[in-house]
Every structure is written in structure tokens, then in C-alpha cells.
Amino acid sequence: MADLFDAVAIPAFTPVNLLTGFLGSGKTTLLSRLLKDPALGDAAVLINEFGEVGLDHHLVERLDDNMVLLQSGCLCCTVRGELADAIRDLHARRERGEIPPFRRIVVESTGLADPFPVLSTIKADPVLRHHFRPGNVITTVDAVNGLSQFDTYVESNRQAAIADRLVITKIDLAGEDACSDLIARLAVLNPDAPVVDACDGALDLAALVIEDDVPRAATLQSSSGFYCDAQQSLPAAGRAHSADFRSLFIIVDQPVDWTAFGLWMTMLLNRHGDKVIRVKGILNIEGEETPVAIHGVQHLVHTPVHMQAWPGDDRRSKIVFIVDGLDGNLLKRSFEAFAVARRAAEVA
Numbered sequence: 226m227a228d229l230f231d232a233v234a235i236p237a238f239t240p241v242n243l244l245t246g247f248l249g250s251g252k253t254t255l256l257s258r259l260l261k262d263p264a265l266g267d268a269a270v271l272i273n274e275f276g277e278v279g280l281d282h283h284l285v286e287r288l289d290d291n292m293v294l295l296q297s298g299c300l301c302c303t304v305r306g307e308l309a310d311a312i313r314d315l316h317a318r319r320e321r322g323e324i325p326p327f328r329r330i331v332v333e334s335t336g337l338a339d340p341f342p343v344l345s346t347i348k349a350d351p352v353l354r355h356h357f358r359p360g361n362v363i364t365t366v367d368a369v370n371g372l373s374q375f376d377t378y379v380e381s382n383r384q385a386a387i388a389d390r391l392v393i394t395k396i397d398l399a400g401e402d403a404c405s406d407l408i409a410r411l412a413v414l415n416p417d418a419p420v421v422d423a424c425d426g427a428l429d430l431a432a433l434v435i436e437d438d439v440p441r442a443a444t445l446q447s448s449s450g451f452y453c454d455a456q457q458s459l460p461a462a463g464r465a466h467s468a469d470f471r472s473l474f475i476i477v478d479q480p481v482d483w484t485a486f487g488l489w490m491t492m493l494l495n496r497h498g499d500k501v502i503r504v505k506g507i508l509n510i511e512g513e514e515t516p517v518a519i520h521g522v523q524h525l526v527h528t529p530v531h532m533q534a535w536p537g538d539d540r541r542s543k544i545v546f547i548v549d550g551l552d553g554n555l556l557k558r559s560f561e562a563f564a565v566a567r568r569a570a571e572v573a
């Protein structure tokens with residue numbers, strides 16, 4: 226196997242790119258696009274998720290030895306050691322020729338991660354610092370929810386402030402005019418980083434990641450001038466996380482009735498969207514061969530996506546909720562009530 230790999234020159238210091246951005250802002254979507262770019266075909270990927278169970282590595286729909294899931298906690302607090310271990314392990318396996326000789330690592334952090342400790346892990350580790358170096362930090366910012374997230378969550382400010390590239394997502398939903406205040410805020414948080422539109426068809430994805438290349442696409446500018454109250458928008462010091470985030474995980478054994486589920490989720494987000502910061506899941510829908518991925522970000526319900534195949538043998542539906550100040554039992558009871566109501570309707 227090593228013969229196949231010999232031709233690829235491994236850089237003296239392999240860059241480690243951080244892909245960050247608040248919950249549901251489009252990191253995994255951008256990662257999937259990045260990995261399809263031939264210029265990034267030789268990247269190893271580390272994915273970290275907040276919550277008991279990770280789904281993102283399934284949603285990326287690329288599974289190989291160079292894709293590693295860092296689970297069970299947040300990269301900036303509980304799994305920092307795991308990050309260093311995972312990079313060391315990739316390095317050792319590359320040295321032994323056991324995996325394709327990646328020339329870059331892309332780390333997708335949780336939507337709640339503070340990027341500073343993540344980056345310092347690479348610099349501080351006695352082994353890693355001789356073989357790896359920090360690459361560009363790419364931060365996704367949600368055009369629909371971004372401004373209110375800056376106002377509410379210190380994490381999103383830190384993620385934007387450290388970026389080398391700021392990628393605004395969901396402009397297709399928000400409209401360009403609605404983004405000028407957001408762009409103005411970004412100009413205060415991080416005046417040096419180019420701000421680009423994820424939906425821009427001309428966007429050079431590889432240039433987001435590869436250092437020294439300025440992304441080829443129109444850099445966005447605010448039409449309303451660069452006003453912003455810096456005192457409000459800059460990160461506050463203090464706790465690792467700005468709110469009492471909890472994750473909740475529901476598994477459903479039986480195939481789900483799509484109409485009833487859609488109704489339940491829409492009602493949940495209408496009523497509690499301020500507290501349900503993120504919902505994502507892979508559902509086994511009655512009558513469908515392949516799974517459907519669902520996404521909600523606060524009050525916003527995204528269009529469901531039909532996946533090409535089941536990621537493994539487990540055909541149960543799995544849904545992850547990240548809530549801020551919402552009673553998890555209430556949510557579970559509401560879901561059970563929905564399931565019970567459905568069973569009653571089936572019997573009738």
C-alpha cells in the first residue's frame with residue numbers, strides 16, 4: 226500500500242484548519258462542499274459534536290480512515306486531550322503508511338467551541354508542534370440567526386473574532402439586504418477577515434482553506450456603513466459557555482410518520498425556538514428506503530434532505546436537540562405524547 230502513497234510529498238508542517246461557527250450555521254454543509262473540491266481531496270477530517278451522539282460524520286456522507294469522530298463533549302473543554310490524541314494517531318498511521326498520506330487536517334468544531342484553546346492545543350503539544358501548524362480558521366455565520374446569536378452567545382463572537390475567513394451562510398434565505406447589519410457587525414468583530422457568501426456560485430472553496438489565497442469571489446460589504454456597538458458585540462470574559470446548554474437524544478425504533486413528525490417539530494420550534502438552539506436528526510420515514518436528514522436552528526426549520534444511503538445497519542431514527550434553559554423532560558414528554566397520539570390514530 227505504501228507504494229501508492231510514496232508520490233505524495235508530506236509538508237514539513239501539516240496545516241490544521243479549524244472550521245468553526247455557531248450551532249447550525251452551516252459548518253457540516255460547507256465541509257461537505259470543501260471535501261468535494263479536488264484541491265482538498267487529501268485532507269484528513271476530525272469532527273467534534275456537542276451532545277451524547279454524533280451525527281455529522283454521517284451527514285458528510287464520506288466515511289474513510291481519514292475521517293475521525295471526536296465525541297462526547299466540547300472540543301474547547303472536555304475533549305481537548307482527545308483532539309491531540311487523534312492528531313497524533315493520524316500522524317503515526319500516516320508515518321507507517323497505514324492511511325492515505327493526508328497533507329492537511331480540517332477540524333470541524335462543535336457549534337459551541339471556543340476556538341482559542343483548540344488552536345493552542347496544536348501549538349502547546351510537545352509532539353504536534355514539530356509536525357503540525359495552525360492553518361486558516363474558517364468561521365460560518367448564519368445570515369438568519371447570526372446577529373441575535375452575537376447578542377446572546379459569547380461563543381459566536383469568539384468564533385467570528387478569530388476567523389481568517391468569514392463565510393456568511395443562508396443569504397438565500399435572509400436576502401442580501403437583510404445582511405448589511407450583520408456584515409457591519411463582522412467588520413467590528415474582525416475587520417481583517419474577508420467576508421464571503423457561501424451561496425455565491427463563483428466562490429473558490431479551496432482558497433478559503435489554503436493559506437495566502439484570498440477567496441476568489443466578491444467580498445461582501447455593508448451597504449449601511451460600518452456602525453456597530455463594539456461594547457455589546459465583543460466577547461465577554463468568564464465562563465467557558467455563555468448559557469446552560471444541554472443536549473438531548475431521542476431514538477425511535479419504529480419508522481416515523483413524516484406528516485405527524487413535521488407538525489410536531491414545527492409546533493415545537495414555533496413555541497420554543499428561542500430555547501431549542503439546534504435540532505438535527507436522521508429519520509427512518511415510513512415508506513422511504515433511505516433516511517431523511519432534518520435540521521432546525523431556533524425558529525428556522527430547514528428543508529429536509531433525502532440521504533443517498535443508510536450510514537450503517539442501524540435503521541432507527543435518531544434526533545439530537547441542543548437546548549438552552551428548556552426542561553428536557555418536557556421535550557421528551559411532548560415527543561412521547563406525539564408518538565402516543567399517532568399510535569391512537571393508527572388504532573382508530
Ligand SMILES: Nc1nc2c(ncn2[C@@H]2O[C@H](COP(=O)(O)OP(=O)(O)OP(=O)(O)O)[C@@H](O)[C@H]2O)c(=O)[nH]1
Pocket residue numbers: 246247248249250251252253254255281335336393394395396397398423424503505519520527528
Ligand atoms: N438555505 C440554506 N441552508 C443552509 C445553508 N448552509 C447550511 N444550510 C442548512 O442549515 C442546516 C444546518 O447546517 P449544518 O451544516 O448542519 O450546520 P452546522 O453548523 O454543521 O450545525 P452543528 O454541527 O449542529 O453546529 C442544514 O439544513 C443545512 O442544509 C445555506 O447557505 N443556505
